[in-house]
Amino acid sequence: MALSLHAAFTVLLDALLTVVWAATGGGSFWPIWVWFGTAIPVAVHALVFDAVRRPRERHKALIVHAQATGLLVGIYIVIWALAGFGYFWPAWPTFALVAALGAHWIVAHRERLPQARERELVERVDELTRTRRGALDVQAAELRRIERDLHDGAQARLVSLTMLMGRAEERLDDRPEVAELVRRAREEASAAIGELRDLARGIAPPVLADRGLQAAVEALARRSLTPVTVEARIERRPPPVVETAAYFVAAESLTNVAKHGGGAAAHVTIEGDAERVVVEVTDDGPGGADPGGSGLTGLRHRVEALDGTLTVTSAPGATRVRAELPCGS
Amino acid sequence: MRVVIVEDNALLREGIVALLRERDVDVVAQAEDGPGLLRILAGHKPDLAIVDVRLAPSFTDEGLRAAIEARRRHPGLAVLILSQYVEPVYTAELLAEGEGGVGYLLKERVGDVRAFIDALERVAAGGTALDREVVAQLVEARRGGDGGALEALTPREREVLELMAEGRTNAAIARKMVVRPGAVEKHISSIFSKLDLPASDDDHRRVLAVLTFLQSGG
Numbered sequence: 301m302a303l304s305l306h307a308a309f310t311v312l313l314d315a316l317l318t319v320v321w322a323a324t325g326g327g328s329f330w331p332i333w334v335w336f337g338t339a340i341p342v343a344v345h346a347l348v349f350d351a352v353r354r355p356r357e358r359h360k361a362l363i364v365h366a367q368a369t370g371l372l373v374g375i376y377i378v379i380w381a382l383a384g385f386g387y388f389w390p391a392w393p394t395f396a397l398v399a400a401l402g403a404h405w406i407v408a409h410r411e412r413l414p415q416a417r418e419r420e421l422v423e424r425v426d427e428l429t430r431t432r433r434g435a436l437d438v439q440a441a442e443l444r445r446i447e448r449d450l451h452d453g454a455q456a457r458l459v460s461l462t463m464l465m466g467r468a469e470e471r472l473d474d475r476p477e478v479a480e481l482v483r484r485a486r487e488e489a490s491a492a493i494g495e496l497r498d499l500a501r502g503i504a505p506p507v508l509a510d511r512g513l514q515a516a517v518e519a520l521a522r523r524s525l526t527p528v529t530v531e532a533r534i535e536r537r538p539p540p541v542v543e544t545a546a547y548f549v550a551a552e553s554l555t556n557v558a559k560h561g562g563g564a565a566a567h568v569t570i571e572g573d574a575e576r577v578v579v580e581v582t583d584d585g586p587g588g589a590d591p592g593g594s595g596l597t598g599l600r601h602r603v604e605a606l607d608g609t610l611t612v613t614s615a616p617g618a619t620r621v622r623a624e625l626p627c628g629s
Numbered sequence: 630m631r632v633v634i635v636e637d638n639a640l641l642r643e644g645i646v647a648l649l650r651e652r653d654v655d656v657v658a659q660a661e662d663g664p665g666l667l668r669i670l671a672g673h674k675p676d677l678a679i680v681d682v683r684l685a686p687s688f689t690d691e692g693l694r695a696a697i698e699a700r701r702r703h704p705g706l707a708v709l710i711l712s713q714y715v716e717p718v719y720t721a722e723l724l725a726e727g728e729g730g731v732g733y734l735l736k737e738r739v740g741d742v743r744a745f746i747d748a749l750e751r752v753a754a755g756g757t758a759l760d761r762e763v764v765a766q767l768v769e770a771r772r773g774g775d776g777g778a779l780e781a782l783t784p785r786e787r788e789v790l791e792l793m794a795e796g797r798t799n800a801a802i803a804r805k806m807v808v809r810p811g812a813v814e815k816h817i818s819s820i821f822s823k824l825d826l827p828a829s830d831d832d833h834r835r836v837l838a839v840l841t842f843l844q845s846g847g
Contacts, residue, residue: 455713456638456641457640459713467742470742501714519717
């Protein structure tokens with residue numbers, strides 16, 4: 301409304317002065333300067349009016365800046381034209397104004413670029429986390445399958461072999477030196493079975509696969525050389541890969557207590573819900589656990605591969621190994 | 630001796646059956662899973678059941694659970710667990726339930742036919758036959774640990790204890806250690822007094838008492 305009034309008033313004024321020019325006998329057409337001079341406030345008014353009315357959008361400041369630049373460049377060109385053309389000096393201020401506008405554009409877009417980059421990186425991290433977790437789950441499942449295959453395959457065949465050799469031995473009573481050879485062969489087969497058993501136990505002890513984390517850690521505690529108490533609250537069975545990692549945290553820590561704890565008592569707490577499993581092993585031994593040692597480093601790798609954290613604090617009378625493992629549902 | 634066998638691996642089942650038949654052990658029935666054990670027990674009334682730990686459908690400790698259930702349902706049934714691994718926890722569970730002979734051996738022990746048949750007979754007669762691996766793990770567990778009474782045992786006495794837990798008689802222990810039976814008896818009464826266990830004439834109860842002590846300490 302105000303803008304229309306302003307424009308109407310300007311047109312009226314310009315017309316009036318043109319009439320005055322005509323009435324005073326013409327001559328040099330000076331009203332054109334009046335037109336020009338009064339048009340500028342109208343244009344500025346229009347620009348401000350538009351800037352105020354424009355909704356808040358992403359690059360409002362940049363758009364207003366571009367409009368103002370356009371207006372100024374227009375004014376320069378009109379002045380150049382009114383002044384009788386000649387040397388095109390408006391090129392210089394135009395150049396400066398466009399440079400300022402360019403700088404503004406870069407600043408505005410530099411802000412936007414990292415956002416897009418960041419989004420891309422977040423997506424990539426999500427994807428990597430998911431696929432790594434998938435790979436680990438597959439690996440855990442594969443290891444348990446290998447353990448089962450050993451049990452049902454190679455181990456069973458070796459057991460069958462020892463039975464056959466045992467029967468052969470029985471029939472060689474009259475040839476003791478051959479019977480002795482067969483007995484030695486059977487013992488070799490038994491040793492191979494023992495080695496396969498140790499290998500399978502290293503993948504995951506049978507009681508862990510059979511009964512779960514609490515039973516397996518309790519079995520560890522029962523076998524431990526030092527007194528161990530176990531406290532477990534596990535709401536639901538974690539995925540095998542998490543279960544195995546949690547088990548080895550407890551196993552390695554208890555081995556360390558037995559080795560370096562000087563007979564100290566250890567306490568294991570396990571807390572598990574749908575989201576995570578936390579295993580904590582504390583002992584009142586002499587301390588001095590080395591977080592950079594090979595055992596703890598191995599555990600750290602195992603835990604960190606699952607996006608978990610392993611913290612070790614060790615002081616005389618209080619050593620604590622704590623692993624927090626997300627279940628990654 | 631009438632025996633039933635529960636083993637899901639056909640190769641091993643047939644191997645054990647062939648070996649037992651050669652030694653005139655009467656294999657009256659075979660099964661492949663836990664429910665199969667309970668079914669054949671009802672029909673055949675065997676002296677002894679030989680049971681694998683890992684069975685269908687879960688392939689975890691089905692066999693052990695079935696054996697425990699079988700001992701509950703058929704008091705006096707002797708059970709010999711054969712497995713490819715030893716788990717002392719499982720031994721404790723097996724011993725905790727019911728009466729009658731109990732054995733827990735690694736499968737490769739079957740190859741030592743004479744010792745295996747001895748173990749079968751011992752278990753069928755109400756005794757025990759625990760794999761030396763089980764005993765070693767249990768004794769190892771207590772050794773140097775909670776300052777327990779086991780530390781007070783001399784190496785000789787510990788050896789006697791391990792042989793006792795395997796289920797051997799005094800005479801067998803004496804033969805194995807190449808000492809007089811009287812010396813074994815002396816070791817045993819010393820073990821009992823050090824472990825603070827009341828003496829008993831019964832081999833089986835004696836071993837159970839020792840094992841119960843070994844397992845309850847943790």
